Amino acid sequence: MYCIGGFDGAEYFNTVDKFDLGTITWQEVAPMHTRRCYVSVTVLDEFIYALGGYDGEDRLKTAERYQPSTNQWTLIESMNEKRSDASCTTFHGRVYICGGFSGDQCLRTAEYYNPQTDQWTMIASMSSRRSGIGVITYANHIFAIGGFSGISRLPTVEVYNPCTGTWHKMPSMLMPRSNFGIAVIDDRLFVVGGYQGFTTTSEVECFDVKTNEWSTICDMEISRSALSCCIVSGLPNMAEFAAPHSHSLQ
Structure with a gap:
């Protein structure tokens, strides 16, 4: 289990710690290239991806990935948009990231990363702006859940179908949350x-x-x-x- 980046109330971190469930111990591993709070993290194949975030000065579009076998972080192509407080997931060999905060507004946009080409591609935007969103792959779709619209916390849920490139609504949560x-x-x-x-x-x-x-x-x-x-x-x-x-x- 990995703890990546963050903020302690005074300092923004690029540090990474690994927890061993067998020995019940923490170990510090290689740091990221960039300090990142509100970073989006996911795993694809043998890599841990850290996308966007906030470094204490700017919202970030930069991205990097970590290979545990070599204990090394490598910068990858930057996203099309700056995003902190977004959320990401993986589907069929791609990394999808949705929503977040640009520094000016909560975002409805989404994009995916193709590791084979090292390129980001924009996809259809969500119907709602969502920062503090939850994104996950479930039932062969990408679920975008809750978040903050810039006005209120949301209970609503929308789902992206990668085959059709479209979003549709699903039943809302019992309570709004981000x-x-x-x-x-x-x-x-x-x-x-x-x-x-x-x-x-x-x-x-x-x-x-x-x-x-x-x-x-x-x-x-x-x-x-x-x-x-x-x-x-x-x-x-x-x-x-x-x-x-x-x-x-x-």
Whole structure:
């Protein structure tokens, strides 16, 4: 598990730390070329990608990727737009990034990176501006969830079909939120914590594409915003915590 970049209230970081789940220890690895807070991170093949962010002065369009086997970061082609507080995912050998904040406005634009050509390509824009968005690949589509429009936090969800190059709407979350964690477990999409516009939340909900419904899940013990989450297989009692509660909304 890797912790990449960030901000401690005084300093913006380019440092990277690796957590070993076997030894329960942290180890510092090679730093990024650029300090990045509100950075978007994803994994494709043998590389960890770090895209955009904020260095304390400017929103960034630069991007780089890390190869764990060589402990090296390499700069790749810059994105078409500056983006901090965006979110990214991978689909069929490409890295997709959506939304974010340019320094002037929340963004509705999206683009993808092709590692074979080292090029970024713009795709159709989302219907809503979304900063603090959650983006993930689920059910062979790219889900863009929640976020901040520049006016309010959003519960809405839209989905991109890479085959048709179009977006369409899906059922909204039970509550509006931005800056939440997002993951897929056992064919369900989970959103975790986040900021509701007036408070940080501990609430968790999940979407099941088979029923087209959102359901509430066991809350976290601590309210968290601007968090990130990842999947670790083999944990005990996962089914107990992931079981939907009775309250749901289609």
